[in-house]
Amino acid sequence: MAKPSGTRSVKVYLGMLFLLGIAPLLFQWTNQPFLLDLLSRGLIIGIAALSLNLILGYGGMISLGHVAYLGIGAYCVGIPAYYDIYDGWIHLSLAVVTCALFALITGAVSLRTKGVYFIMITMAFSQMIYFIFLSLEEYGADDGLVIYARSEFPVWINMEGAISMYYWIFGLLILTLFFIHRLVRSRFGRVIIGSKYNDLRMQSLGFNTYGYRLTCYVISAVICGLAGVLLGNFTSFISPEMMSWTRSGELIFMVIIGGTGSLFGPLFGALSFLFLEEALSLITIYWHLIFGGLLIALVLFGKGGIDAWLSKLDK
Amino acid sequence: MKQNMRADSVLFIRSLCKSFGGIKATDDVSLSVCRGGIHAVIGPNGAGKTTLIAQLSGQIRPDSGDIEFDGRSILRAGMAQRARAGLARSFQITSVFREMTILENAMLGVQGAQGHSYRFWAPVHQDQDLADIAMDHLMTVGLHHRSGRIVSSISHGEQRQLEVAMALAMQPKMLLLDEPMAGMGKEETFRMIEILSSVGAEKTILMVEHDMDAVFSLADQLSVMVNGRVIATDSVAKIRSNPEVQKSYLGGSCAKD
Known part of the structure; x- marks a missing residue:
């Protein structure tokens, strides 16, 4: 069973959240707006990685099309904004409904397959979305879409400043972590984890696993869509490129180097991925070469991912 | 006839x-x-x-x-x-969940028999009702005193016993x-024959x-x-x-x- 992350490394996790909580203040004090920007992005992608981990790490469903939901979420901000509709609740509900529907339809088909076929079919569906947005001239096609203002919420939800934006992202991150923490320990979670290890056995125990897996797939897509809404607000420029299947590959990488099936792992993975990418590109223009090598080393030697190393430190 | x-x-x-x-x-x-x-x-x-x-x-x-x-x-x-x-089935090739504990395996069987599992919030490990029923069936096969062990660490024979306990946990006809x-x-x-003859009585x-x-x-x-x-x-x-x-x-x- 996925190891109960609540026991051993709880101090590491709380410390991590504390650091993330005070980071904007440190950055402001040291006057590093760029780092705040990078960290905000990292947390958004982190939420997307957490959502992917729900199906990949806990459910054993390796989707190579998960960024489609990130993109759909972002376009659910971008397209209404294009028509001067900035109501945040409209953006949010549009993203939730669209992601849930798309996940329900594509999941219903994809989950009929297993293994490599599942990977290929999820990739095919996300490429469909990618090419649809690529051909939508009205919404900028491959030039992308500029979002001129952030989603508008009641006054108490203010996303205008960089720091308040960060704290809304941080808030959704905490919510997502708590939600997944509860979910994987519930009856539903047990069925999902069980069907990852032995789907046939779960069916023979009376579980119609298809329905449970589909539900899990939809939940994961909706969380990723919410991350997309944040991304759309944060970057203020969105393009189909963010939905290309290579992006989904990166997301899988983040989950794996962070630690599949661990609660915090994918967040660590996403943050290290983005910071490493940034740091290496400062050093040399051939950074892809070093980055690729590092990733290979991490996958080869880093069993259990970053989360597993942290657990060892905590022993 | x-x-x-x-x-x-x-x-x-x-x-x-x-x-x-x-x-x-x-x-x-x-x-x-x-x-x-x-x-x-x-x-x-x-x-x-x-x-x-x-x-x-x-x-x-x-x-x-x-x-x-x-x-x-x-x-x-x-x-x-x-x-x-x-109609509960056990498998020729041992199909227990090696990553979980004995109790967690048996609890899955009980959970399978207790209607739908679209319950997203309450933690299973605090579900005393589920655990009690599972323990009863573990007792039938004689694994109750080892319920906290991870399945990958128990013997093949015990895994076969657990396999039977999981089927029993579904309270099948x-x-x-x-x-x-x-x-x-x-x-x-010999142990399994004992278990099955007591199960077969019911x-x-x-x-x-x-x-x-x-x-x-x-x-x-x-x-x-x-x-x-x-x-x-x-x-x-x-x-x-x-x-x-x-x-x-x-x-x-x-x-x-």
């Missing part, structure tokens, strides 16, 4: 056929399993015993024929549906056991088994399968003295007894 038998049976199989390519794995099999008894299916390797179990549990669809369970045809029901209807003694030593086999069992000692000491009824066909079904004593069965399967081993 035949009508009478059918009324008394929990599971009634009629002219079941299943071919893979040119091989008839199940060839016009008809069987009736009496309520409350232990019915064993024996036969050489490749006789189609596991294929039969797989069709009964819903893993494989038969080409033709019918399966009635508890008075209703279950042919169109899927695996999960049949399991919830009270009938158990389909696919070689419960598979890969066991003498000591472990539940109907259809089991496929190779171990003749186990079969002869447990079963009330015996069916012999050869090349996908059931060549004889009768009481244990009569099967042992049936010349056709001795020739095709039991060889000379029975004559010595």
Whole structure:
């Protein structure tokens, strides 16, 4: 069973959240707006990685099309904004409904397959979305879409400043972590984890696993869509490129180097991925070469991912 | 006579056929399993015993024929549906969850029998009700004192016992056991015979088994399968003295007894 992350490394996790909580203040004090920007992005992608981990790490469903939901979420901000509709609740509900529907339809088909076929079919569906947005001239096609203002919420939800934006992202991150923490320990979670290890056995125990897996797939897509809404607000420029299947590959990488099936792992993975990418590109223009090598080393030697190393430190 | 038998049976199989390519794995099999008894299916390797179990549990669809369970045809029901209807299966290849504890495995069985699991919030490990029922069934197979152990760290024999406990945890009307003694030593086999005879006192069992000692000491009824066909079904004593069965399967081993 996925190891109960609540026991051993709880101090590491709380410390991590504390650091993330005070980071904007440190950055402001040291006057590093760029780092705040990078960290905000990292947390958004982190939420997307957490959502992917729900199906990949806990459910054993390796989707190579998960960024489609990130993109759909972002376009659910971008397209209404294009028509001067900035109501945040409209953006949010549009993203939730669209992601849930798309996940329900594509999941219903994809989950009929297993293994490599599942990977290929999820990739095919996300490429469909990618090419649809690529051909939508009205919404900028491959030039992308500029979002001129952030989603508008009641006054108490203010996303205008960089720091308040960060704290809304941080808030959704905490919510997502708590939600997944509860979910994987519930009856539903047990069925999902069980069907990852032995789907046939779960069916023979009376579980119609298809329905449970589909539900899990939809939940994961909706969380990723919410991350997309944040991304759309944060970057203020969105393009189909963010939905290309290579992006989904990166997301899988983040989950794996962070630690599949661990609660915090994918967040660590996403943050290290983005910071490493940034740091290496400062050093040399051939950074892809070093980055690729590092990733290979991490996958080869880093069993259990970053989360597993942290657990060892905590022993 | 035949009508009478059918009324008394929990599971009634009629002219079941299943071919893979040119091989008839199940060839016009008809069987009736009496309520409350232990019915064993024996036969050489490749006789189609596991294929039969797989069709009964819903893993494989038969080409033709019918399966009635508890008075209703279950042919169109899927695996999960049949399991919830009270037909629990254990596997020849141990299919327990090695990454979980013994208790967590048994709790899954209870959870499977307790209606839907679309419950997203309450933690399972605090579900005392689930754990208590699971513990009862672990006690039946004698694993209750080791309930916290991770399954990958327990012996093969114990894993086979857990396999039975998981099937029991579903509170089924009938158990389909696919070689419960598979890969066991003498000591472990003896323990399993004890367990199954106590379980068999309360539940109907259809089991496929190779171990003749186990079969002869447990079963009330015996069916012999050869090349996908059931060549004889009768009481244990009569099967042992049936010349056709001795020739095709039991060889000379029975004559010595």
